[in-house]
Amino acid sequence: MIHRLKILFILSFAISIQLNAQVPIILDADLDSDVDDVGALAMLHTLEDNHRIKILGVVVTSDDLDAPACAAAINTYYGKPDIPIGIENGVALRSFSKYTKTLANTFPHPLKEGRQPEDATQLYRRLLANSPDNSVIIISIGHLTNVRNLLESKPDDASPLDGKELIKKKVKLWSCMGGQFPKGKEANFYRPDPQSTQVSVKNWPGEVIFSGWEIGNDIITGADFLKNALSTEHPVSLAYKLFNGYSGRQSWDQTSILVALSEKKYWNLSSKGNVIVNKDGSNTWQEDPNGLHQYLIESLPPSEIAKIIDALMIGIYRPGF
Secondary structure, eight states, X not given: OHHHHHHHHHHHHHHHHHHTOOEEEEEEEOOSSOSHHHHXXXXXXXXXXXXXXXXXXXXEOOOBTTHHHHHHHHHHHTTOTTSOEEEOTTOOOBOOOSSHHHHHHHSOOGGGGTOOOEEHHHHHHHHHHTSOTXXXXXEEESOSHHHHHHHTOOOOSSOSSOHHHHHHHHEEEEEEEOOOSSEEOOHHHHSSOHHHHHHHHHHOOSOEEEEOHHHHTTOEESSHHHHHHSOTTSHHHHHHHHHHTTSOEEOHHXXXXXXXXXXXXXXXXXXXXXXXXXXXXXXXXXXXTTOOEEEEEXXXXXXXXXXXXXXXXXXXXXXXX
C-alpha cells in the first residue's frame, strides 16, 4: 500500500511539474521601423516574470545598426542580460530607427560591454536542439529571412538533423505576424525579402497560426495608459515616447504573442488550409482540410483586446488572461 501511494505521489508530482512548466519561446523580431516589437518583447518579459514562459533567445531580423543592442538593453532592464541575441551576418547595416539607438545607448547591456550577437541560424539550431521535443513556440513578428535560413540549414555540431527535420521534431507552433487575410499584401511578407516568405510559408513542416494585418490594425495600445503607468526611464515607455509621443500605435506584433500563449480565445481561427505567397509577397488563402495553416478572425472588440495587451506591456498579469 505504501509503495503504491509513493508511486501515485511521484506521478502526481511529475504531472504537476509538466502542467506548470514554462513554455519555451524564441522571438524573431525586426526592432527598427515600428515600435510594436518593443511592446511584444515587453509582454514576453511579463509572462516570464510570472513563470508562464521561458525566453530562450531573441533573433533580430533587421538591418538597423542598433536593433540587436536595443533588444539586449530591454532584456537587461528586465533582469535577463543572458538571453542570447541572434543576427543575420553579412547584412549591410544602416541607422534609421526612431528609438533603437537611444535605447541601446541609454541602458546597460552586454553588447555595450563587448559581447557579440550570435549567428541567427546557429542560435536557432542550438536552442532547438537543446529543447524537449514538440515544446518550442517560435513567434515571428518581422520578415522571414532568418526563419528561411533555419529551415534550409544543414546538420552541424548542434544537431545531426537538417533544419526542416529539427523544426518538425522540436517546434510545437509557429505564431507568425504576417500577411493579410483572406488575401492582401502586408509588409512582413513583401518587405524586404518576399522570396524568404515564399520558402518559409510553403515548406514549414508544422502548425502555423497567422495574425494578419487586419487583426492588429484596429487594436491601439501604447498611448495614455502606458504613458501614465511607466516612467520615461523605462525602455518600453521611452520607445513609445520616441516613436510617436504616446499617441497610440497599432498592435500587430502583440497579437501573435497573445494568440500563442493565452488560455482564452480572443479570436476565432479559420478552417485549416494553406497560405499561398506570390513572388511580390502578396498572399491568398486556400482551404484544405489537410493544411497546417490557420489565420485569426476577429471575434472580440479590438478595444477589449487592447486592454489586455496594454496591461501585459506594463507588467500586469492575471492568471488565465
